[in-house]
Amino acid sequence: EIGGTWDLFRYPGIRSDSDMFTLGYNFRPWTDTKMLADGPSIRNYIEETAEHHQVHKKIHFGLKVTAEDWSSEFNRWTVTALNEETGEEEVFTAGFVLNCTGYYNYDAGYTPKIPGINRFGGDVIHPQHWPDNYDYTGKRVVVIGSGATAVTLVPAMTDRAAHVTMLQRSPTYVASVPEQDLISKNLRRVLPEMLVYRMARTRNILLQRTVFNLSIRKPKAIRRLLLAAARKQLGPDIDMKHFQPHYNPWEERMCAVPKGDLFKVLREGKASVVTDHIKNVTKTGIKLESGDWIPADIIVTATGLDLQMLGGAELRVDGTHVNLSNTMMYKGLMLEKVPNMALVFGYTNASWTLKADIIVERQACKLGV
The missing domain is CATH 3.50.50.60 (FAD/NAD(P)-binding domain)
Structure with missing residues (x-):
């Protein structure tokens, strides 16, 4: 299903903590009057936008990316994904990879050690x-x-x-x-x-x-x-x-x-x-x-999220593992020594999606993504 965070989280009162006029898409208006919207309303907004632009037709549902491998010899990315329904691996190749995977583990939240x-x-x-x-x-x-x-x-x-x-x-x-x-x-x-x-x-x-x-x-x-x-x-x-x-x-x-x-x-x-x-x-x-x-x-x-980049996928360049924690990031977009790949990282002191808009419109488009 489309919705990401707003489909995953179902706890009582789930809502945005940023106002919807800055959290929403810049190309599609938020038509409700709520400043901080509830989760189901946001999920519907995302689904309606995706349906309007026929994004569903371009999405392979039920796949979990497990590895992204760059080959300098062939100037290509090989993306390996697990079909969670059949258990089989599926492979995709591309000249450029844009990751929009967020920053936390969808499978488990963060819980500190609590005695007893x-x-x-x-x-x-x-x-x-x-x-x-x-x-x-x-x-x-x-x-x-x-x-x-x-x-x-x-x-x-x-x-x-x-x-x-x-x-x-x-x-x-x-x-x-x-x-x-x-x-x-x-x-x-x-x-x-x-x-x-x-x-x-x-x-x-x-x-x-x-x-x-x-x-x-x-x-x-x-x-x-x-x-x-x-x-x-x-x-x-x-x-x-x-x-x-x-x-x-x-x-x-x-x-x-x-x-x-x-x-x-x-x-x-x-x-x-x-x-x-x-x-x-x-x-x-x-x-x-x-x-x-x-x-x-x-x-x-309610102790937070378990941080995880690239949805937990293994990142390799010419067979060598890339340690993201030791890698510099350029303009919240590209990683050092990782060619032809970008990832979307938003603001932490404003609505997350404002930075995502800038990355996609002003940077990724310049790269021809």
Whole structure:
């Protein structure tokens, strides 16, 4: 199926953490009014775009690339793929290879070693492999993590869970963003759809750049603004220590929450946040280094992705393995000493796909890909 990340991830509340006007394709407008869209809506957007441009006809589904080999003698790439249905190998040759495989392992998420996790009497779930129709009604849930996945899961699970606790080792900057783009919604009544989309896209790109640049140049001022906004939405009963990182804004990626949904469930007591280290897991909960204990029926390990380049495929040049970790990358596109190959790598401090657009349109096209 087409969809990639948005087809793989099915956990409660799955959504983008970038606004859709900059995350979307520059050639096809995002027509919804949601700023941060849910996973199914994004998957439909991708599928509709692919169908419109008949991309399906050019895709070999059910194949997993296992190796990419370059031959200087023949000036050709040989790409080996495993047919996951038949178990047979299929081979393709090309003069140029463009990899659009992302940066993480689709088969397994990252889970750190957690002492005693095997003794836990309830379910331990990684969001990357959320069970279909999983029922957590009336359960006490502990979400381990403080990144985009954690701040998405916590408010989404409070509708049915007895209580949700977000357990983090250290805080992250969390900023509330509007749920809908009302300006674009109103402009659509009088202007063409594509024009409104481009206006919103340009505006949001400039806003992202401005916030990022100010964070680098005036970190203390931006930190004060972010913490003041969080304080206002949290109310007086939530300790601000859980939202005060020990680093400056945008030294790590910031988390966005639509209409402050995370702050809302914390205010209402449906969820809580704990900043501490895990000592060990017992059959019925988690014991912390501070001596506190969190009861749990379900533990969700929102602890990140397992980084993996080229979808795990082996990369070889003239029979010699290429160690990507020791290889320089040029403009997020090409690798040193690896001829006629490019890979798409996006932004980390803005919408990922903005950089992907630049790579494909301004660089790959110049190479005649």
